Amino acid sequence: MTDRLHPRQNSELLGHEDAEHEILDAWTSGRLHHAWLISGPKGIGKATLAYRFARFVLAGGGEPAADEGAALFGAEELPKPDASLALDVEHPVFRRVAANGHGDLQVIERGMSDDGKRMQSVIPVDKIRAVGHTMSLTAGEGGWRVIIVDGAEEMNPNAANALLKVLEEPPPRALLLLITHAPGRLLPTIRSRCCQLRLSSLAPEIVDGLVARHRPDLSAEDRQVLARLSDGSVGRALDLADSGGVALQRDLIAIMNTLPSLDMKSAHKFADKVARRDADAIWRTAVDLASRSLSDLVAASARGEDFSARGYAPAEAAILTRLQTLARPDQWIDVWEKNTGMFAKADGVNLDRKQVMLNALASMENVARTGV
Numbered sequence: 001m002t003d004r005l006h007p008r009q010n011s012e013l014l015g016h017e018d019a020e021h022e023i024l025d026a027w028t029s030g031r032l033h034h035a036w037l038i039s040g041p042k043g044i045g046k047a048t049l050a051y052r053f054a055r056f057v058l059a060g061g062g063e064p065a066a067d068e069g070a071a072l073f074g075a076e077e078l079p080k081p082d083a084s085l086a087l088d089v090e091h092p093v094f095r096r097v098a099a100n101g102h103g104d105l106q107v108i109e110r111g112m113s114d115d116g117k118r119m120q121s122v123i124p125v126d127k128i129r130a131v132g133h134t135m136s137l138t139a140g141e142g143g144w145r146v147i148i149v150d151g152a153e154e155m156n157p158n159a160a161n162a163l164l165k166v167l168e169e170p171p172p173r174a175l176l177l178l179i180t181h182a183p184g185r186l187l188p189t190i191r192s193r194c195c196q197l198r199l200s201s202l203a204p205e206i207v208d209g210l211v212a213r214h215r216p217d218l219s220a221e222d223r224q225v226l227a228r229l230s231d232g233s234v235g236r237a238l239d240l241a242d243s244g245g246v247a248l249q250r251d252l253i254a255i256m257n258t259l260p261s262l263d264m265k266s267a268h269k270f271a272d273k274v275a276r277r278d279a280d281a282i283w284r285t286a287v288d289l290a291s292r293s294l295s296d297l298v299a300a301s302a303r304g305e306d307f308s309a310r311g312y313a314p315a316e317a318a319i320l321t322r323l324q325t326l327a328r329p330d331q332w333i334d335v336w337e338k339n340t341g342m343f344a345k346a347d348g349v350n351l352d353r354k355q356v357m358l359n360a361l362a363s364m365e366n367v368a369r370t371g372v
């Protein structure tokens with residue numbers, strides 16, 4: 001097992017070449033926008049791209065062209081297809097950013113609460129006000145100042161309004177990079193003042209390759225399962241690997257295969273395994289997998305899709321195909337909605353996790369018995 005690098009330490013960006021070239025095009029043509037909104041699913045490389053962008057600018061990757069005839073990469077106005085924002089890992093700027101020690105780079109994100117016991121639930125306004133102050137200063141090294149707001153959707157209302165003021169009056173040679181997996185939670189006026197980069201999920205082969213690199217002990221079959229369950233997010237794939245997601249998925253599908261007569265012994269064993277209070281990651285993974293299995297069942301039923309086309313192995317696809325025949329899509333939707341509500345309440349009001357999981361499995365049994 002290899003440790004995951006923090007995005008500021010990661011020199012590799014895979015699957016987002018189009019976004020990288022869009023940035024380079026803007027830089028070389030002298031049209032570099034002062035604010036960029038980088039959005040997309042969790043765990044696909046948004047922060048990695050943001051730090052890559054920041055390092056490039058801080059390293060003086062070249063001055064934006066003063067006129068359309070000037071260019072960063074030589075005589076041509078646009079970067080060549082193989083051009084990138086990458087810096088060598090031995091470059092001084094790369095090393096200082098990796099060590100979180102570059103004076104012209106400021107990163108805003110949720111921090112620890114005042115008592116140091118938990119993460120803040122939001123990005124408070126005082127952190128965003130600091131952005132305005134930093135951007136008004138002259139760069140310490142005479143170049144650019146770069147601000148990264150990681151998890152921009154987590155700004156509280158006052159913080160969002162403070163950021164809007166910064167966006168309305170951008171100082172020269174200052175770059176603001178907003179990272180979010182939920183752009184719809186940002187103020188429309190913030191979104192409209194940013195150049196938007198929407199990153200797509202990673203291709204399965206990229207996820208598979210990265211998982212193989214970070215978790216070389218996993219079999220090819222297990223990596224394929226993770227690639228499917230991850231929805232193109234290598235971060236999610238690694239989280240699933242670390243919380244035993246492959247084994248949990250197989251256990252869950254095996255239990256679903258006993259429907260419409262739920263194997264209570266297997267159900268209790270599964271619930272005991274995932275409900276321990278000292279294993280929050282396993283619980284979250286089990287809840288996610290249970291919800292996903294139902295949502296895939298609903299989606300495939302409604303669209304008439306084959307489960308193998310959704311990445312399921314033949315044996316799993318056969319099990320879910322059989323379950324399709326036991327109830328109508330709308331009945332499976334009712335179960336999914338009921339279970340989603342129960343799972344949401346489990347931790348919110350401190351319900352017994354084991355009983356919640358057993359109730360979720362029982363609701364599936366009930367519709368499988370009485371459906372259609």
